[in-house]
Each structure stands twice: as C-alpha cells, then as structure tokens.
Amino acid sequence: MLRKSQFGLRGKVTLGLALILIISLLITSLSSYLQSKQVAERKVIELEKSKLDVLNHVILGSLQSHQNTLLSLRDIPAFQAILRAQSNKGIDPDSGSSLAVWKNRLKAIFSAFIANNTEYLQIRYIGLNGKEIVRVQINEFNEIEVVSDNLLQNKADELYVIKTLEMPSEQVYFSNVSLNREHGVVQVPYQPVLRLAAPVFTDDNQVKGIIVINLATEKLFHDIKLINQGTSQFMVDENGNYILHTLVEKTFAKDKGLDHNFHKDYPQLASFSHKNDNLMRSFNNSAEILGFEKIYFSPFDKTRYWLIVQRVPESVVFADIRTVLNQILFVGLIIGVLSLILIVCFVSRRILAPVLNLAAAAERLQDGDLTVRLDALSVHDEFRTLYKTINTFTIKQQEFTVKLQQEIESQTHKLSAIIENIVDGIITIDNKGNIKTFNQAARKMFGYQNNEVMGCSIGMLVPKPSCDSQDSNFSRNLAQMIEKSMGVGTEIVGLRKDGSEFPLDLAVSEVKMDNAVHFIGITRDVTERKRIELMQKEFISTVSHELRTPLTSISGSLGLILGGATGELPEKARALITIANNNSERLILLINDILDIEKISAGKMQFNFSVISLTPLIKQSLDENKGYGAKLNVSFKLVSAPEKALTVRVDEKRLLQGMSNLLSNAAKYSPTGEQVDIKIEQIGDSVRVSVHDKGKGIPEAFRSKIFNRFSQADSSDTRQKGGTGLGLNITKAIILKHKGSIGYDSVEGKGTTFYIDLPLYIKHDEKEVMVVQQKEHNDKPLILIIEDDRDVSKLLSIMLENENYQLDHAFNYEEAIEKISANKYDVITLDLMIPGGMVLTSYVNYVIMKQP
Known part of the structure; x- marks a missing residue:
C-alpha cells in the first residue's frame, strides 16, 4: 500500500515535470x-535603409557631377x-568678332555638350530680361537641333529664372522634377525633366x-526599382507630388490635372517625413514595412527634397520564418517525448x-x-558538491557578518568622536x-546643550530682524541665505543663548542619506579675526599718515x-645724501602702495576722468x-602705434601709475642690456597697450596668484630687484575702474x-572737450595745496618758487572748502585732511610733467 502511494506521488511529480518541460519547449x-x-x-x-542610403549617395553624386558640368560650361x-x-x-572689343559669331560658337559648344551627354x-x-539668347535641344526625332532666333521664348516669369538671377556665382539652382513644357504646354510623350x-x-x-540645362531623369533615377522581388519603391517631392x-x-x-498626392x-508616413531625414519601420494598421530616405537635391536650400x-x-519578410516555426515545433515535440522518458527513469530520490x-x-x-x-x-x-558549497558559504557569511558589524560599530564610534571634538562647529x-546634530564646538560657540536645540528650528541660532514681523518671511530669507552659501561659504551673524551676537563663517553642503536630504553647516567664530582686521586697518592708516608726512619732507x-x-656739496656728502634720498623715495613708494591698497579695499580711491589721446600719454610714461x-641698463621703446589718434576717457595720473608699475616690473626682470617693447593697437572697440620683456617668464605654479597682494614669484630674486608685490594688484584695480x-x-x-x-x-562730450582745451592753453596753472603740515607746504613753495605756477594753500578742511568754492583751480592736491586724496609724490610728478 505504501509502495503504491509512493509510486503515485512520484508519478504525479514526474507527469508534472514532463508537462512543464513540454510547455517550456513550446514556449x-x-x-x-x-x-x-x-x-x-x-x-x-x-538592409532596406542601407539600400535607400546608397540610392541617396548615388543620386546626389550624379547631381554633383551635373552641377560641376554646368559650372564648367558657364565659365x-x-x-x-x-x-x-x-x-x-x-562687336567684341577684345577679339574683334561680332555678336553673331560668338553666338554661333556658343551653339556649337552646346551641341557638343548634348552629343556627349545623352541625358x-x-x-x-x-x-537678364528673361529672353532666350541661345537654345540647343534634342527634338522629337532624337536629333540635336539649334533653335532659330525667331522661335526663342521669353522665360522671365519662370520661377527658376527669377531664383537663379538672385543667386551668387558659386551656387546652382535646382528646379522641381516636372513634365517638360514648351510654350506652356506639357509635351507628349511625357518627358520628366530636372x-x-x-x-x-x-x-x-x-x-x-x-545658363540652364534640362536634364532627363531616367538615368538619374535608374537605380530606383519600382517593383523588385515583392518589394516596391516610389518617389515624391517635398509637396507630396x-x-x-x-x-x-x-x-x-x-x-496631368489629377488629384493624387502622397500626403x-x-x-x-508623411507626418514622420516632416520631422525625420530617414525612417524604416512597421505600422500597426499596415501589413508591410514602410520607410523613406530624404534626398536634399538642392545643396543651398534644405527646404527642398x-x-x-x-x-x-x-x-516577403517572414516567409522563411514561418517554415522554420513548423520545423521547430516538430523538433520540440520529439524532444518533449524523449524528455518524458528520461524523467520517468531518473526522477527518483537521486x-x-x-x-x-x-x-x-x-x-x-x-x-x-x-x-x-x-x-x-x-x-x-x-549534489554533494552543492551541499558542501552551501554549508561553506553559510559558515563564512556568518563570520563575515559578525566582523562587519564590529567594524561598523568601531567606525561609527570613531566618526562620532571626530565630529564631536572637531574645532569647527x-x-x-x-x-x-530642524536641527538634527549639534557637536561640542557648536555647543560651546552658541552656549546651548543638545537637549535645548535638538529638533528646533535653525532660526534660533540667527538673530531675527525686528522689522520682520512675519515668521514666514524670516524663514524664507533664512532659507535663501543658506542656499546662497551652498558650497561656497559666507559670513553671517550668529546669536548665542545669552542673546549676544557675533560674526561667524558658514559653509553649507548637501548630503542625501536614507532617501532624505540633510543642508550640513560648518561654522566658525570669526570675532577674533574681525578684531585683527580692524587693528590692521587702524595700523595701516596710522603708520601711513605718521610716516608719509615726515618722509615727504625729508625726501x-x-x-x-x-x-x-x-650750494655745492662735497663728494662724500653727496654720496651719503643720495643714498638717503633713494631710500626715502623707496619708503614713500611703499607707503603710497599700502595707502592705495587701503583705498582700494575701502572703495575710496578717487578718479578724475578726462578725454585724451592715448598715444602721447604712453610716450609720456616711457x-x-x-x-x-x-x-638697470634696460631701455623702453614704443615699437608700434596706430597713426590715427585713439581717444580714451581716463584718469591720467592713475593710468600713468599703472603703466609705471608694468614698466618697472618689465625692467626689473629683463636681462641687462635688453629692450622692453611697448605696442599700442586697436582691437575692435578697445585699444590694447602691451609691455613685453625678454626675461625668464612667470613660473606655472605662480600664475594663479600673480595679481594677489604681496605676490612674489621668487622672494630671493625680489630682494635683489626690489618691490613690494603690490604693483600688479593696484594696477588691476586701476584698470578695472576704467x-x-x-x-x-x-x-x-x-x-x-x-x-x-x-x-x-x-x-x-563737447563740454568736457572744451574744458580740456582750455586747460591745455593755460600757461599759469592755479594750484591749491591742501596740507595740514606747514613744513610740507613750505617745502612745495621752495620747490616751485622759480617755476611759472600760481600757488595757494589751505591748512584745514573748512579753509579748503571755502577756497574751492571761490576759485577755479587747475590742480588740487589732497593729503590726509580728506581721505582718499592724492599723495604728494603724485603731485610733484604732475608738476614736472607740466614744465616746458
């Protein structure tokens, strides 16, 4: 009884597997x-697409050949x-031949071309008026015929005549393919022409x-097979004809006056042709594969094809496949029967x-x-191998899982410790x-404990403007501020628990974890940095003022x-005074550079613009x-400049200052005895001034920092050549202001x-130009010197006592305002009474420049 029961179960399983196998084979x-x-x-x-592509190339190649023939004939x-x-x-003045002679020659040439090109x-x-001058053709008897002058037609209204007369010399007009017409009547038998x-x-x-060629299209379209082994082709133009x-x-x-159209x-298919150059596919409502290839026959007009x-x-496509299907089904049936016998024999317990x-x-x-x-x-x-493999896999997987869990716990602990103890918040x-994590540095910076901020809005760490009464506006502005600092960093104001505010740097990055986004912020208290920056500004301001005034007097x-x-000086005294004078001028230049940097940073550098011709100013700079x-045994030479005047609107003193920086740098880094070349050239709506030296060039690693403050490619070299590393930074600021x-x-x-x-x-500006002209003809400039140090004012009076200038002095701000309101000065020099003014050395250079 038991054995029958077991056989029945095995039989069911065997039959079930057999059915599954047969079904699988069928599937x-x-x-x-x-x-x-x-x-x-x-x-x-x-295959069909490749055939159409080949047809496209063949037809376009033939058209290119005819185009070349036409252009060669025209020439x-x-x-x-x-x-x-x-x-x-x-009468042709060159050859002396008559018009009739040349027309006959052209007829002979046309006849030869037709004889050699049967299509x-x-x-x-x-x-030009549309009247035919010469026409040679193949007549109804297939003979070459030269049409007499009295039978020539006027084609002025024909589209191909109008279009061709508008084309440049290198282009050829291609008409639509149509039946040939003579005197407006379609010729019979029908003859398609291009x-x-x-x-x-x-x-x-x-x-x-x-010049026009009527091309018979039989040879052009010879490779298009209207019917070929069950497939067919046809051809239409862009209008569906x-x-x-x-x-x-x-x-x-x-x-022919009939209503048949591809569209x-x-x-x-016509809809697809408007958007695609080629297509080949089957359509649900059609028992055939349809496709097309566009031929852009007019190379200069892509709307025609x-x-x-x-x-x-x-x-045709699936005839062989259906035969193969019958063979597959027959073979599958045989395999199914054999598989059933095999399963019955070996489906036992093994x-x-x-x-x-x-x-x-x-x-x-x-x-x-x-x-x-x-x-x-x-x-x-x-099966034994499979059993052993599964056992080995599970044992190793258990060991790996335990080790991985331990590693994750260790790394998590280390990462938490690092984040918790990092110096930045x-x-x-x-x-x-809402705040999710808040490390130790953040707690120390803001004065909160974790339980006071976790889950609360980030807005509690930023002061809320008193004028912003709506919390939604504050939240939106805060979100915009965080978004702007994404990946770049910004400086904001933080709010401590005790209500005090402080400056901080904020850098924000975005991380996606567990299908959620987290905006991560790294904060740093910059109160100390702000204090140091303020001290630096005060130091620069104080030092530049306290040093510049006495140095100016000394110099x-x-x-x-x-x-x-x-009077005349002894030689040793002159040498010592020369050294002192050179070093005092060097200190003045350093202080002026520092003061200019401070003005640039504060946005207080003043500019007095005027319209001038640039070339004389560059020559003055040289x-x-x-x-x-x-x-330094280096010479400057203006190697090229436009003959016409190039007018620019500039601050002459500031531009001279920038040019002086470029020229001094070029001289310092040029080999002894070399020449620095200066060029002036117009480029579009701009003028370019270039200074070229023949030095050793700028190192690749330094190029990204060359316009930074105090930038020096080689500090040891700079000690020998001099310089502060501020010149290019100042020059760039001056040029940007222009x-x-x-x-x-x-x-x-x-x-x-x-x-x-x-x-x-x-x-x-006519008024501006007029003022400039007036100043150029003023022989005695009136100069106002605003200087709170009377020694400096006295020094200027001594320097200019023998010069042809009118001097006026103001020793405080109120006196300067009063004098400027009452008089029109040609030059006004400012010292430290009004921030952002010119330094004394700039004024002295101006005075020397104005000397005869």
Missing part, C-alpha cells in the same frame, strides 16, 4: 520564432565675349543672364529529493537564516530646517639739497620711467607680455 519554440521574427524585421529594416569665354559684344554695339535634353543661355541653372556674371561681378510610381496615373498627377495616401519611399510586405532540499535551503537563505546546514553524505555526485538640519629736502638749493630703466581689463601671456625662458585693454571713447 521556447514560440519565443525563438518571435525573436527570429524581430531579428528578421530588424535586418530587413537595416567658357563665349559668354563673356557675348556680353562684351552686347555692350559694344555688337541632356536642352541647354539654354537666357539674358532643370539646373546658374547665373552668368561679367568680369566686374554683375549678373547678366543664366509623385515623381515615380508603379501606377502611371499617380506619376506627375498634378501636371493623402500615406498621412502617417525628394522622398524615396520603400514598401516591403510582411509576407534527483527529486536533493532538489527539494536545495530549494528549501535556498528559501531559508533568502530569509537571512545563516544556520542552514545540509547533510552532504546523503547525496552523491554534483558642525550642525546638520533636515529638509524642514623733498634731500632732493633740494641734491639739486643745489644749499619718458618718466626712462631713468629707472637706465639704472572699465578695462588686464592680462598676460608668458612662456618660461622666453619672456612675458602684460597687456591692458581700455574702451575707446566714441561719443565725445
């Missing part, structure tokens, strides 16, 4: 058929001779006519039981149960702006002594720096070129 066979069908369809589509001398004869009472039906030369036309120009590039079709009544239906017959349409019936055990073990593993162990001794062959918030006095104001170059730009090109070992671009002054 496999059907799947193979469907896949084969898809592959066949794809291959057919690829023969007969056309120019006819044009010269027409404009010279019928040419007509060649015509049409004048007209190619090119304009004819005189030697001085004046269009005087066109049939050019070639298996049905004669559809071909050139419009010319009506194939609306879906032909469509070659391909039709492939599915019966196959079925081990498989069930494996399935059960796999299900437990899928549920995460790593305690699965299989009895490897109860099975044989490959780290705060994370969720996408609603001026030393200059007067060296100039002989106190003269002023000539002495400095001579000390709405210009500064840049450089450098090749290590070959030198460096610095250049500044300034906008040309286009629209002159």
Whole structure:
C-alpha cells in the first residue's frame, strides 16, 4: 500500500515535470520564432535603409557631377565675349568678332555638350530680361537641333529664372522634377525633366543672364526599382507630388490635372517625413514595412527634397520564418517525448529529493537564516558538491557578518568622536530646517546643550530682524541665505543663548542619506579675526599718515639739497645724501602702495576722468620711467602705434601709475642690456597697450596668484630687484575702474607680455572737450595745496618758487572748502585732511610733467 502511494506521488511529480518541460519547449519554440521574427524585421529594416542610403549617395553624386558640368560650361569665354559684344554695339572689343559669331560658337559648344551627354535634353543661355539668347535641344526625332532666333521664348516669369538671377556665382539652382513644357504646354510623350541653372556674371561681378540645362531623369533615377522581388519603391517631392510610381496615373498627377498626392495616401508616413531625414519601420494598421530616405537635391536650400519611399510586405519578410516555426515545433515535440522518458527513469530520490532540499535551503537563505546546514553524505555526485558549497558559504557569511558589524560599530564610534571634538562647529538640519546634530564646538560657540536645540528650528541660532514681523518671511530669507552659501561659504551673524551676537563663517553642503536630504553647516567664530582686521586697518592708516608726512619732507629736502638749493656739496656728502634720498623715495613708494591698497579695499580711491589721446600719454610714461630703466641698463621703446589718434576717457595720473608699475616690473626682470617693447593697437572697440620683456617668464605654479597682494614669484630674486608685490594688484584695480581689463601671456625662458585693454571713447562730450582745451592753453596753472603740515607746504613753495605756477594753500578742511568754492583751480592736491586724496609724490610728478 505504501509502495503504491509512493509510486503515485512520484508519478504525479514526474507527469508534472514532463508537462512543464513540454510547455517550456513550446514556449521556447514560440519565443525563438518571435525573436527570429524581430531579428528578421530588424535586418530587413537595416538592409532596406542601407539600400535607400546608397540610392541617396548615388543620386546626389550624379547631381554633383551635373552641377560641376554646368559650372564648367558657364565659365567658357563665349559668354563673356557675348556680353562684351552686347555692350559694344555688337562687336567684341577684345577679339574683334561680332555678336553673331560668338553666338554661333556658343551653339556649337552646346551641341557638343548634348552629343556627349545623352541625358541632356536642352541647354539654354537666357539674358537678364528673361529672353532666350541661345537654345540647343534634342527634338522629337532624337536629333540635336539649334533653335532659330525667331522661335526663342521669353522665360522671365519662370520661377527658376527669377531664383537663379538672385543667386551668387558659386551656387546652382535646382528646379522641381516636372513634365517638360514648351510654350506652356506639357509635351507628349511625357518627358520628366530636372532643370539646373546658374547665373552668368561679367568680369566686374554683375549678373547678366543664366545658363540652364534640362536634364532627363531616367538615368538619374535608374537605380530606383519600382517593383523588385515583392518589394516596391516610389518617389515624391517635398509637396507630396509623385515623381515615380508603379501606377502611371499617380506619376506627375498634378501636371496631368489629377488629384493624387502622397500626403493623402500615406498621412502617417508623411507626418514622420516632416520631422525625420530617414525612417524604416512597421505600422500597426499596415501589413508591410514602410520607410523613406530624404534626398536634399538642392545643396543651398534644405527646404527642398525628394522622398524615396520603400514598401516591403510582411509576407516577403517572414516567409522563411514561418517554415522554420513548423520545423521547430516538430523538433520540440520529439524532444518533449524523449524528455518524458528520461524523467520517468531518473526522477527518483537521486534527483527529486536533493532538489527539494536545495530549494528549501535556498528559501531559508533568502530569509537571512545563516544556520542552514545540509547533510552532504546523503547525496552523491554534483549534489554533494552543492551541499558542501552551501554549508561553506553559510559558515563564512556568518563570520563575515559578525566582523562587519564590529567594524561598523568601531567606525561609527570613531566618526562620532571626530565630529564631536572637531574645532569647527558642525550642525546638520533636515529638509524642514530642524536641527538634527549639534557637536561640542557648536555647543560651546552658541552656549546651548543638545537637549535645548535638538529638533528646533535653525532660526534660533540667527538673530531675527525686528522689522520682520512675519515668521514666514524670516524663514524664507533664512532659507535663501543658506542656499546662497551652498558650497561656497559666507559670513553671517550668529546669536548665542545669552542673546549676544557675533560674526561667524558658514559653509553649507548637501548630503542625501536614507532617501532624505540633510543642508550640513560648518561654522566658525570669526570675532577674533574681525578684531585683527580692524587693528590692521587702524595700523595701516596710522603708520601711513605718521610716516608719509615726515618722509615727504625729508625726501623733498634731500632732493633740494641734491639739486643745489644749499650750494655745492662735497663728494662724500653727496654720496651719503643720495643714498638717503633713494631710500626715502623707496619708503614713500611703499607707503603710497599700502595707502592705495587701503583705498582700494575701502572703495575710496578717487578718479578724475578726462578725454585724451592715448598715444602721447604712453610716450609720456616711457619718458618718466626712462631713468629707472637706465639704472638697470634696460631701455623702453614704443615699437608700434596706430597713426590715427585713439581717444580714451581716463584718469591720467592713475593710468600713468599703472603703466609705471608694468614698466618697472618689465625692467626689473629683463636681462641687462635688453629692450622692453611697448605696442599700442586697436582691437575692435578697445585699444590694447602691451609691455613685453625678454626675461625668464612667470613660473606655472605662480600664475594663479600673480595679481594677489604681496605676490612674489621668487622672494630671493625680489630682494635683489626690489618691490613690494603690490604693483600688479593696484594696477588691476586701476584698470578695472576704467572699465578695462588686464592680462598676460608668458612662456618660461622666453619672456612675458602684460597687456591692458581700455574702451575707446566714441561719443565725445563737447563740454568736457572744451574744458580740456582750455586747460591745455593755460600757461599759469592755479594750484591749491591742501596740507595740514606747514613744513610740507613750505617745502612745495621752495620747490616751485622759480617755476611759472600760481600757488595757494589751505591748512584745514573748512579753509579748503571755502577756497574751492571761490576759485577755479587747475590742480588740487589732497593729503590726509580728506581721505582718499592724492599723495604728494603724485603731485610733484604732475608738476614736472607740466614744465616746458
């Protein structure tokens, strides 16, 4: 009884497996058929597309050949001779031949071309007024015929004539393919033609006519197979008119007065043709594969094209596949029967039981149960190997899981410790702006404990403006502030628990974890940095004021002594005073650079703009720096400048200051005995001044910092050559104020070129120009010196006592305002009484510049 029961169970399982196998074979066979069908369809589509692509290239190649033929025919001398004869009472002045002679020669040339190109039906030369001048054609007897003058027609209203007369010399007009007409009547028998036309120009590039070739399209479209082994092709133009079709009544239906159009017959395919250059696919409502290829026959007009349409019936595509399907089904049936016999013989415990055990073990593993162990001794062959593999896998997986959990816990602990003890405050918030983590540095910075901020809005750490009464506005502004600081950082005001405010740097980044977004903020209290910056500004202001005034007096006095104001000096005394004077001037330049940097930072550098010619100012700059170059045995030369005046609107003193920085740098880093080249050139609406030295170039690693403050490529080299590293930074600020730009090109070992671009002054202000002219003719400039140090004012009076200047002095702010209101001064020098004014040395340079 038990054995019958066991047999019945095995029989059911065996039959079930057999049915599954048979069904699987059937499904496999059907799947193979469907896949084969898809592959066949794809291959057919690829093949047909390649055929259409080849047709496209063949037709376009043929059209290119005809175009070249037309252009070569147009360039023969007969056309120019006819044009010269027409404009010279019928006689060609070059050859002495008459117009009739040249027309006969052109007729002979046209006849030869038609004889050698059998697909040419007509060649015509049409004048500018549309009247045919010469026409040679193939007549109804297939003979070459030269049309007499009295039968020539006027084609002025023809579209191809109008279009060709408007074209440049290198282009050719291609007409639509249509039935040939003579005197407006379609010729019978029907003859499809394509007209190619090119304009004819005189030697001085004046269009005087066109040359036209009527091309028979039989040879052009010879490779288009209307019917070929069950497939078919036809051809239409961009308007849907049939050019070639298996049905004669559809071909050139419009010319014949019939209503057949591609857009009506194939609306879906026509819709695709408006958007695609080629297509090949099957359509649900059609038992065939349809496709097309666009041929842009007019190379200069992409709105005109032909469509070659391909039709492939599915019966042709899948005929072989259906035969294969029947064979597959037959073979599958045989395999199913054989498989059933095999299963009945070997489905015993050696196959079925081990498989069930494996399935059960796999299900437990899928549920995460790593305690699965299989009895490897109860099975044989490959099943034993599988059992052992599963046992080994579960043991190793258990060990790996334990180790991984320990590693995760260790790394989590380390990361938490790092974040908790990092010197910067780290705060994370969720996408609603609520605080999720708050490390120790943040707690110390803001004065809160974790339990006071966790889950609260980030807004509690930022002061809320008293004028912002609506919390929604505050939250929105805070969100915008955080978004702007994303990835770049910004400086904001923080709010401590005790209500005190402090400056802090905020850097924000976005992290996605567990399908949620977290805006992470790193904060740093910058109160101390702000205090140091304030001290630095106060220090610079104090030092520059306290040092500049006495240094100015010292430098001026030393200059007067060296100039002989106190009499002739002994040689040793002169050497010592020269050293002192040079070093005092060096200190003044350093202090002036520092003061200029401070003005730039505060946005208080003043500019007095005027409209001038740039070239004289550049020449003046070269003269002023000539002495400095001579000390280094380096010369300056203006190697090129435009002849016309280049007008710019600039602050002369500031631009001279910038040029002086560029020239001094070029001189310092030039080899001894070399020349620094200066160029002035117009580039569009700008003028460029470039300074080129032949030094060793700028190192690659330094180029990104070259315009930074105190930037020096080689500090040891700089000690020898002098400099503060501020000149290029100041120069860049000056040029930017002029709405210009500064840049450089450098090749290590070959030198460096610095250049500044300034906008040309286009629209002159008449009042401004008038003021400039008045100042140029003022022989005695009136100068107001605003200086709170009377020694400096006295020094200026001594320096200028023998010069032709009118001097006025003001020793405080109120006195300066009163004098400026009462008088019109040519020059006003400012010291520290009014912040942002010019320094004394700039004034002295101006005075020297104005000397005769």
